[in-house]
Amino acid sequence: MLMTKEAVRPLLEVSGLSVSFTQYTGGLRQKTIQAIVDLSVSVRPGEMLAIVGGSGSGKSLLAHAILGILPGNACVDGRMIYAGEHLTPVRQATLRGREIALIPQSVNFLDPLMRVGAQVRSSSLNGNGAAVQREIFSRYHLAAGTEQLFPFQLSGGMARRVLVATAAAGNARLIIADEPTPGLHSAIVRETLAHLRELSTAGRAVMLITHDITAALETADRIAVFYAGSTVETAPVSDFCGEGELLRHPYSKALWRALPQNGFRPLSGSQPSVDDLPQGCLFAPRCPFASPDCAAVQPELRPLRGGETRCHHAA
Amino acid sequence: MLLFLTGRILRLLTLLAAVSVLSFLLLEASPIDPVRAYVGADMLKVGPEQWAKIAEYWGLDRPLPERLARWSMAVLRGDLGVSMIFRRPVLDVIGERFLASLALMLTAWTFSGIFGFALGTLAGMKQGTWTDRLIKWYCLTLASTPLFWLGLLMLLTFAVWLGWFPVGLGVPAGVPAHEVTLADRVHHLLLPALTLGITGVAGVALHTRQKLVEVLQSDYVLFARARGESGLQLFRRHGLRNIALPVTTLQFASFSELFGGSVLAEQVFSYPGLGQAAVQAGLRGDVPLLLGVVIFSAIFVFSGNLAAELLYRLIDPRLRLKGDPCEQR
Numbered sequence A: 001m002l003m004t005k006e007a008v009r010p011l012l013e014v015s016g017l018s019v020s021f022t023q024y025t026g027g028l029r030q031k032t033i034q035a036i037v038d039l040s041v042s043v044r045p046g047e048m049l050a051i052v053g054g055s056g057s058g059k060s061l062l063a064h065a066i067l068g069i070l071p072g073n074a075c076v077d078g079r080m081i082y083a084g085e086h087l088t089p090v091r092q093a094t095l096r097g098r099e100i101a102l103i104p105q106s107v108n109f110l111d112p113l114m115r116v117g118a119q120v121r122s123s124s125l126n127g128n129g130a131a132v133q134r135e136i137f138s139r140y141h142l143a144a145g146t147e148q149l150f151p152f153q154l155s156g157g158m159a160r161r162v163l164v165a166t167a168a169a170g171n172a173r174l175i176i177a178d179e180p181t182p183g184l185h186s187a188i189v190r191e192t193l194a195h196l197r198e199l200s201t202a203g204r205a206v207m208l209i210t211h212d213i214t215a216a217l218e219t220a221d222r223i224a225v226f227y228a229g230s231t232v233e234t235a236p237v238s239d240f241c242g243e244g245e246l247l248r249h250p251y252s253k254a255l256w257r258a259l260p261q262n263g264f265r266p267l268s269g270s271q272p273s274v275d276d277l278p279q280g281c282l283f284a285p286r287c288p289f290a291s292p293d294c295a296a297v298q299p300e301l302r303p304l305r306g307g308e309t310r311c312h313h314a315a
Numbered sequence B: 001m002l003l004f005l006t007g008r009i010l011r012l013l014t015l016l017a018a019v020s021v022l023s024f025l026l027l028e029a030s031p032i033d034p035v036r037a038y039v040g041a042d043m044l045k046v047g048p049e050q051w052a053k054i055a056e057y058w059g060l061d062r063p064l065p066e067r068l069a070r071w072s073m074a075v076l077r078g079d080l081g082v083s084m085i086f087r088r089p090v091l092d093v094i095g096e097r098f099l100a101s102l103a104l105m106l107t108a109w110t111f112s113g114i115f116g117f118a119l120g121t122l123a124g125m126k127q128g129t130w131t132d133r134l135i136k137w138y139c140l141t142l143a144s145t146p147l148f149w150l151g152l153l154m155l156l157t158f159a160v161w162l163g164w165f166p167v168g169l170g171v172p173a174g175v176p177a178h179e180v181t182l183a184d185r186v187h188h189l190l191l192p193a194l195t196l197g198i199t200g201v202a203g204v205a206l207h208t209r210q211k212l213v214e215v216l217q218s219d220y221v222l223f224a225r226a227r228g229e230s231g232l233q234l235f236r237r238h239g240l241r242n243i244a245l246p247v248t249t250l251q252f253a254s255f256s257e258l259f260g261g262s263v264l265a266e267q268v269f270s271y272p273g274l275g276q277a278a279v280q281a282g283l284r285g286d287v288p289l290l291l292g293v294v295i296f297s298a299i300f301v302f303s304g305n306l307a308a309e310l311l312y313r314l315i316d317p318r319l320r321l322k323g324d325p326c327e328q329r
């Protein structure tokens, strides 16, 4: 199973992506704020990739960067290849909503004054919008009257289903799901994950951005671990087992061991602010294996045992 | 809804009572002498006895509480008394003047609404560009321009210099009332209305722009863009929908500024509206007329605010459908 998936060419390949924002601080003094430093991920059709990282690691911005909907003061660098071609702003504009769909964090991303049915219809651009929308609503067990409701009338679970339906309604080949806002009932989260799994099984490429590693492990095929604006490891889900000896990066191992079922051994310290990054390896200040050259030279992301890692000493 | 309306009506009644009593007392404390207002230019010919007689005729020699009570009773019966300077029932004067003012204010209001909305939308959609900066600069300049100065400028340019419009008044001078046509009235109305409207544009435009910028930065617009919407489609589906209500509401809630502005505009253009009557009544001590105008303007401003609130309740689904289980399913 895994082999056949490996054989398929990635639908989206992001490498060396960086995002920064220019801000004017009083008068004409400019300030650049780094948000994503060096991010590389890829996702294949039929695959579900989870991108896991602490809050403030710039995860949501990845989705916006892929869709090309970052604010005007954002500066994007790096390479994004979609279906074998560069993802230029012009291409992004034609693809978003058609080939690439977003599942946003919360119901606040729906227009508060517009009935939800009409909003879903906007994403199914081809064919009979109303019919497609009704079909998709019934597939997600949304009662017939739901399309007439306004976002504020939806319950948490209904809102989640409407948001997923919005992405599923079109023929998008790539679906990017931003993590649901925390505090949502766990049953609802599980249901959403199951829906995402279904979509990937049906041949779509699904990218789930989340801080909830347990949820990611339950549903995804591969995990990309995100630390201080960079990817530090990508690994198949099966590598997250035992004491984490199959994992390639000290941070992923630490994440794994910090889970309650694995002894709940949290890592001390906190992620460096993306504004004030250490010189060499970003993880060096907290890494138990750090050697002097770690703090001097930043490791590159390199392939290792069917995954990738950004660590000098990983083997 | 019924509860809401009864509440508002009660509030209007208490407001009117408070406003009436307060203005009555204020006028009482002011140096205005109603008899002098009545006597007017004949002052020198009127002796002290006659003076006292007039005061007695109007009941002005009674103690204050009694006068207040009598006046209030009369008002409750719908009798606002007789204007001393016009020597006609206050209600008649107000009715006639108000129609003229209403025409003026409505024209200005519509003009500032449409023009301000268009400018604000343009600036908001092009936020940060030169178009935006130009519109903002124009609005801020306009907002800091005193109305009477703008009025004089308009008068000089369009009435005196270009001669397109009459210099003042509501109807042509020297033409019998029944020969005055609607076109005459419109012709006299346009310049003051334009002046009043232009000063209103700035506020509407800046408010519209700000609301639109807020909406465009919202999560739901971000998501709409993620779904492939952009430009005019985005504006129509989400921008317009979300700014229309706050902007219209503000337009209704601005009746007080509109009324205040019309007082000035009518003064500059000697336009015979309610505002001008109010100024005359104040200057010449016409207490009944002044009180009538105060009550009337309070009702006017109140109805603007009420309209604004009603709009929200009738249109915004979050208020309209709240607590209505049949709709909520």
Ligand code: SF4
Pocket: A249, A250, A251, A281, A282, A283, A284, A285, A287, A288, A289, A290, A291, A294, A295, A299, A310, A311, A312, A313, A314
């Ligand atoms: S490069 Fe060095 S400091 Fe960084 S993760 Fe690897 S061992 Fe730790």
